[in-house]
Amino acid sequence: MNTWLLLLPLLIPFAGVPLTLALRKRRRIQSALALGLMLAALGFTLGLLRAVLTTDQPVSVQMGLWQAPFGITLTADPLGVFMALMSQIVLTAGLIYSLGSTEKVVQYPTYYPLFLALATGLTGAFLTGDLFNLFVFAEIIVISGAVLTAIADDAYGVEAAYKYFYISTLASVFFLLGIGSLYVSYGTLNLADLAARIASTPSAPLTMAGIAFLTATFLIKSAAFPFHFWQPDFHAAAPTPVSAMLSSLVVKVGVYGFLRMTTLLFAEQADLLKTLLVVVGVAGVLYGGFGAAGTHNVKRMLAYSTLAQIGFILVGIGWGTPLSLAAALVFTFNHALIKAAMLMLAGAMASRAAVKSASFEVVVGVGKYHPFAGVLFLLGGMALAGIPPLNGFISKLMIFWSGVESANYAALAIIGVASIVTLTYVIRSFIRIWFEANPKAKEKAGDRLLAPALLVFLSLLLGVWAEPLVSLSQWAAAWLGDPALYIAAILR
Amino acid sequence: MNLLTSLAIGTLFAAGIYQILRRNVIRAAIGLVLLSNAVNLFLFSAGAYNGAAAAYSNAAGQISDPLPQALVLTAIVISMGGFAFVLSLLYVISTRYKTSDSDEVKGLKN
Amino acid sequence: MSQMLQVSVPLFLVYLALTGNADPANLVVGALVAVGISLLRPKMNLPLLNLKRLPQFLWAGIRYLFVVAGDVIRGGISTARIVLDPNLPLNPGIIAIPSGTRSELGTALSAHSISLSPGEMVVAIDDEGVMYTHCLNVDDSEKMVADAQNLRKNLLSRMFE
Amino acid sequence: METILQILALFLIALGTLLSLIGVIGFIRMPDVYTRLHATGKVSVFGLVFLLLAASILTPLTIWKALLLIFFVLAASPTVSHAISSAAYRAGIPIVGKRDDLKGKMEVGKEKDG
Amino acid sequence: MQDFLLTLPLLLLGAGTLTALVFSRSGWTASRLGWLLSLFPLTSFLLVLYAFSLVPSGKALTFSLPWIPALGLDFSLYLDGLSALFALLITGIGTLVVIYAGQYFGDDASAWRFHAYTLLFMLAMLGLVLAGDLITLFLFWEGTSISSFLLIAYKFKDEAARKGAFKSLFITGGGGIAMLAGFLFVISITGGADFKTVLASGGVLRASPLYPVLFTLIAFGAFTKSAQFPAHIWLPEAMTAPTPASAFLHSATMVKAGVYLLARLNPALGQTDLWFWTLSIVGLTTMLVGAYLGFKQNDLKPLLAYSTISQLGVLVALIGQDTEIAFKALVISILAHALYKSALFMSAGIIDHETGTRDIRKLGGLRKQMPVMFGIMGVAALSMAGLPPLFGFLAKETLLASATHPSLPPIVDSLFPLTTVIAGALLLAQAGLAIWGVFLGKPADEKHPPHGHDPNFAFWLAPAVPALLSLLIGLTPVEPQFLVHFLADAAKAAYGDKVKISLALWTGINVPLILSLVAVTLGSLVFWQRGRIRPWMMNFLPNLTANALFDGTMSGVDWLSRTATRLQGGRLRVYIRIMLLSAMALVVLFNGMPAGVSIPALNWNIEGLNGLRMFSLVMLTASAVVSTVLRRDLYAVIALGITGLGVAVWMALEPSPDVALVQLMVDILSTVILILSLSLIPRRLRDRANELLHSRRGMLRDALLAGLAGLVVAGLAFTALNTRPRESVVSPFYAENAKPLTGAKDIVGAIVVDFRGADTLMEILVFSLAGLGIYTLLHYATRKTGEHPHEEPERQLKPNSPRGIFNLPTSPMLHTLAYIMLPLAFMLGITHMMYGHDQPGDGFTAGVIISLAIAQWYMLFGYYETRRKLAWLNRNNMIVAGLTLAALNALGGAVFGGGFFSPVDYGEMLNLPLPPGFYLTNSFLFEVSIALSVMGAATLILDNLGHPREEDIEAEADLAALEEKS
Amino acid sequence: MKSLLDITIWIVLIAHLLMALVAAWRVWRGENSVSRLAGLDLASTLTIAILVIISIIRANIIYIDVAIAAAALSYISTIALAKYISDHRVF
């Protein structure tokens, strides 16, 4: 039973690719089917979470029943299922938005197949227990994301995809170099097995090289400063529903990678890495914050903001205390919801602008006719800035708290100061779009607001009733605290 | 031999990087191919001691490590697909930006 | 039907060559595969050959092969001599050789066998079936190739008319 | 019998390599593209053919499979030389030699370097 | 049970907000709505009163609800004297403000928004003072920031409102963050957030080494909120808010939040030198600055705002003291100020509303037209001036009393009274300015005297009530005991010890009284000489404001932002260089280059095939390098082809025939598509970009960078080669089990389709996505923008001209070859699928082989003829079939083989008579599905890269339909 | 006899690799695109030959299977290049 709970969230979107492609001539059925499949996958993921929670044991499947470490392991440990659930929720919202989108791209026959492929890649990346398999899933994410961006209505989509792809290729190269280094040192690819062997012989000739290259890889994947260059362009140019997924989920693959590195694979050697993550994170918080305040386009602003928010998360991982890890997880989850919602709102406003663009001088004053969107945007912005009663506040509270408790005052001070910048750009953009006047702005229909409304509601809910998410992440963080448990659960 | 092999891999990698850094996008694309070749060769050298026999179950004597070979197969296919996609991007860029100079492809900035 | 056979029978043989076992099951599978592939064939303008002329076809074909082989050896030796001669006695040039047929296949086969033999190489072919051939030594190629071509031509015409 | 076959194989290999060598020497010595194509396109191919025959003696390789491979090579290589030479002519690469029946029959490219 | 009582006032205000929203569409006028909505704050006022009557003196009423147990956080409320004082002010004045706002907006039906914001703000404010723990307090604290942002920006059409709103939010928000950090420090020290714990652990807190930090953070938060110098600058600009909002925010409530916080935490954090000095200095400075700047104003509202600032300074300074009298002064001043300042603000609003201006230069002589307002405003102003017999006088007396308290340290004991007197004098002068300017004096230009008359009762009722109260409390002969105890409780809560309160105005001739007289005389002098003094003040350092600080910060932020975004310059090559260097830096940082790279580790034995390896290595390296130096892209591509061959040979020698085969196929495929894109991108474009043809700038730098990277990788490979084990950990398993478990001789093949089948499954997805992506990009995304128009069918050669490879049709020779090779390629591919488990080749090679044969057709017959001749070629459906089959096949493993992806031998199951060496397993089916999807994708790639301009029937139809839609 | 055979084969293999190098050299220094193309063509023929020789040395026909596929397809890239050289378009 549990086997299927683990397999289906991955298998359904995968099978959805050919199915929706087969239905490419009947767009209505195609899109409905895509949403249906995604909802089904989400349902099974919830079931999976329940299974893992009740048994407090990871669910794992050996593909083809080849026992670990020889076959490929699918693993839903608390962290994995946590991330998978996050992805599926946001992906569902993304599909809902696509159904109501006015962009041409959603009408292309391959849009939904590509979207489901993205879903496959994300779910798989979080649920696989094998290093190389993770690489493959990451590649699925890269190619589907790049394609979806290249075919965007936005004329710059191709450029964005081109830059993203080259930089991702760099990441893939680093990833393979890292995998090779670890394989030659430990002769295995299964994460649990690898972790066990690294623990027993911490310093093989190429261990550190492996760490270095994996670090570089995940720094690119998580678009952390100074490996971020692809991100603002890419997230700004993609079709709105896609950019929402990219900025909220895709960068989390890197975050996930660092969580695995610091808590599972290199639990012993991770001190340097953790320090590095704090430094990089702080840099990202500053750079992203100021970039967001300085850029000329709402979507870009939100992309830069992702850079900053990832910074917060990396700092949390770097501090590495149970509380800070839990904080990082809560932050990860909440940011996914918020950022998706905000990008959707930005896109929705762009779709209502005189010419379809998200740049400020176009969308300024467009909010005049859309007060509801304004309320959503203000709430989302508050969440982003960590203002109660929205979920962003919980994230900020926990990060700050863990900083206080682990006595990391320097970093804490900087990110504290930087987080006022968030408030600045959020409020400024709100003022520009909803308060300033623009003669060109006309009453105009655009993308539907259902999806962002749902996400904002969820953010509000998770702010007011934060207990479930917080305890969930503490549970996951507790598991991260003891890699032996994970290893034992897989190699049993 | 090891030294020569590793130097060859390094040279291939360097050539790839150098090409990727060319302004002519076609050269940069060629760089992608060279890079993936270099990485694949590296994966080979990450395999356990390369034996005298191909990795077939009926082979006599020490066989070469099959796992990296399988990984390389996957990596080749993946990078092949990506490479083709990049080429299509380059074509569109050349029509949209009327250039094949990667330095002139900077509509997205700040 | 005969079209299909003309495609699938050779394919069947190729299958056998590739798999290299004459197990009855393998013959069946091979036949199925061959037929299956021949179903995908594009409509081709192969000259029909009816089965009662098959032996004649084969006989002509074999002779054709020998002619070609002869040319090849002859050309090979002459070319080798040229290449290895210290002062490279070349007299290259392009000469026009009419294939004498307008059918694509016929021209193609002639051009192929000419090009196969070292020393001559068809550069271009026009709709009349004239093969513009590049030769290492124009003078001796001209006449040799010419009568070789006659031989080929009537062999081909016997194979398919 | 065994030995005879091996001697035959040895002969074939030697012959094949010889042909390939001739091909390469021609490839180096010949004055222009067209003449060079005679060397590469054919001679070295026959070298390969003889090697295959030898292989069918020395290895489990069946003669049928060898013949199939030979067929591939022999079918392709003349055609390829034809393609290359026509491309060269079309591109406007001049031929060495006085006689050229093809001259003026088709429009050719300006640039001397395809 | 009674605890729940505390939630009711909050719930009521929430209900009020919702009611306002509900009535948004009703079209009710603001005044009607105002009356209705005023019931909510009124009721909660009464409820608070009732609840407080239940509180035993000196105790507190608490309510607590677990909020985030995981973090030990509760949502808790807390009612004692201090919170009651503020709660009653908020709800009481709130009630009046709602009514007043109703009148102010008259029959404007869109003012429901304002009502909603007001009630929302009231909710937040009430929650702030009723909060029972630091976190709950913070929740409401931020709430007040946001809702006041909305109130200040209410008239968002004018820029000043937007600016003011942003400024207040920025400053108070920044303070909020600092405060949160401070709270977290407190919590981590005391181990609890609720006030019971915090107030009880003052000793621990003051002793903690972190005390200075947390004090600074919390004080910063409080100061920003309570507009203490230099953070006071947002308050005057917040006057862009509609007057009802100003009256509420800036008299009774929001600005007092900081005061409340300090008073609340005084027992825990107070009574230290740091506390005393900081609060005294900041408070007194603010008092002076506010009083001074206030006297410069001509507009009534800023004038009142500055006097508020000055008052807030007083309050802060008082909290700083450690004397009973100070806290007596504190509570009295809070009450007094709330009363007269709200009255004054509301009156100012009425004046503005009736006469259309608030400028005291334009106003004047209105006492006849507006007697009632004259009365109300007069009383309030006198109270502000601190003249008997008004409540304000008492406030000032007690203030002076604490200013002259003997316990004060030197210097302060002279400065405190001095500043108090000066400030008092200036405040009196300001009060005079207001009254004189509006009612008594003459307007600046006599010709246009202001017109206006008293509004209706409902409008002036709101200011009348507090004004009257400040008169009554002063005049009452007998102290109202209730009030006394009430204030005493409040003061006790703040002071932490009993505070004796008396409301008697006359306490005999004493120092405070004398100082008070001094202040009054001084003030009267200043007012009398205002004609001289104010112009001088205007000219004296006219732009000496702390705004410079704010603007400086803002422009700093902007500068940093511009710099940050400038780093994103748009040049991919720059990005890659930076990333590459950083990555190499990482390798160095992690010390990833092991010492294994040492010459002794060399071994030069050229055994086995090493010699040949060397040749192939030389070949591939040489051609790779050559491909970088060749000038023409075409040559580089050819050289790349050689590199590919070299790699293939090396792989064959490794020995790994499977990979060598795939490498060969891929080498051919990538050469072909590279040539395709050469033909797509005009050569002049490529040459213009080719540095080898002109500028060589930067090439050396790139060469160095590349060399560095190459060295690192070489070192990596060298270490790997020298340290790799003779036998991997996992591979022996594959070697032993490939044949028995999967029936495959080819171990690599077994890994690809069985042991690690999941990788392959996803790999073919990637490949298919690439194909689909190219198709969509070239036939949909770029078509809709009409970037490359359709081309007429291929150029034809003119009849009877010699044919070769060039143009179309190509020569018969080539046609024949194409005809022969296609079915052979199919056959080859099928054998790869069927026997791939025993020999090199698999589904992927099968797919590529067939696609290449088809590509050859495209070359030799052209697009349209090929599509016509190979009608069965539907790429998308091939991908559909391939991926579906792959998924089903994996499921088949689960159904028949016991596990997802498990090997199943259908042939055996159905005991079919299959030829030896061919097994109808799901591995075979997997190969088939791989072949199908790869074939589909590869054909898509070749076809679309080769013919971006030709029509694709399916796409054309789709796009046509799309056009109709839009 | 056997050893003689071995030696010959080794020599042959070295010879082929040298020839491949010659071809590569021609690609680097060809007087025009077509002669470089001819070099590539020669190199791929020699690659097939090398595969055959390896299979003789290893007495293992799996290399022949590789060679077959190579022989069946390697000319396609040559044709593509030729077509591009002749009129700057391939398909």
Ligand code: NA
């Ligand atoms: Na890649």
Ligand code: NA
């Ligand atoms: Na295989």
